[in-house]
Amino acid sequence: QKEVEQDPGPLSVPEGAIVSLNCTYSNSAFQYFMWYRQYSRKGPELLMYTYSSGNKEDGRFTAQVDKSSKYISLFIRDSQPSDSATYLCAFGGGKLIFGQGTELSVKP
Amino acid sequence: SQTIHQWPATLVQPVGSPLSLECTVEGTSNPNLYWYRQAAGRGLQLLFYSVGIGQISSEVPQNLSASRPQDRQFILSSKKLLLSDSGFYLCAWSLAGAGGELFFGEGSRLTVL
Numbered sequence: 001q002k003e004v005e006q007d008p009g010p011l012s013v014p015e016g017a018i019v020s021l022n023c024t025y026s027n028s029a030f031q032y033f034m035w036y037r038q039y040s041r042k043g044p045e046l047l048m049y050t051y052s053s054g055n056k057e058d059g060r061f062t063a064q065v066d067k068s069s070k071y072i073s074l075f076i077r078d079s080q081p082s083d084s085a086t087y088l089c090a091f092g093g094g095k096l097i098f099g100q101g102t103e104l105s106v107k108p
Numbered sequence: 109s110q111t112i113h114q115w116p117a118t119l120v121q122p123v124g125s126p127l128s129l130e131c132t133v134e135g136t137s138n139p140n141l142y143w144y145r146q147a148a149g150r151g152l153q154l155l156f157y158s159v160g161i162g163q164i165s166s167e168v169p170q171n172l173s174a175s176r177p178q179d180r181q182f183i184l185s186s187k188k189l190l191l192s193d194s195g196f197y198l199c200a201w202s203l204a205g206a207g208g209e210l211f212f213g214e215g216s217r218l219t220v221l
Contacts (some may be wrong), residue, residue: 006151034209043114043198043212044152086149095212100151 023089032092036097043051110135114213131199139201141182143200
């Protein structure tokens with residue numbers, strides 16, 4: 001079983017749609033849960049960071065963590081073309097472990 | 109504020125040639141430094157990390173090496189490039205002892221022909 005598995009995509013949605021991005025993990029030692037956004041030919045940038053189960057909201061973005069089921073999700077409301085990017089989940093608690101990334105395209 | 113610089117941005121090299129990618133961080137002291145490689149459509153593979161000058165940990169045996177000659181400088185090198193070394197290389201830093209947030213450079217795209 002892989003330590004981290006991320007829905008591979010790619011995902012294409014119309015502007016204004018609600019987007020759901022998901023990752024599962026197997027390592028119970030992970031303490032930090034993150035989402036990075038990576039635009040084409042750029043380095044990833046931290047989008048959301050949390051260390052507890054539940055929801056964390058920041059504008060149109062909501063990060064959800066369920067430690068009991070070992071999955072995390074990122075929801076994007078009212079998606080915009082500028083949200084088109086690859087989204088990487090990441091897990092910390094020692095070394096940082098990244099998911100494979102989900103490529104999202106939001107069509108105007 | 110902290111910034112990270114990585115260069116060159118793009119590099120095309122023949123097989124068997126040497127490689128040197130450089131990364132510097134400004135605005136912080138004693139950062140943890142990292143080199144990642146990202147193959148097309150794949151996640152980030154940690155290659156090396158460093159918690160201090162001269163302290164390098166290698167995650168994957170390979171044709172590459174890393175050095176940290178100064179506190180905020182991290183260099184990725186190879187003596188002889190292979191075709192399989194092609195990829196997108198990312199330098200990153202984090203605060204020492206911090207809970208995992210990484211700050212990435214803009215990346216260096218290496219094509220080995």
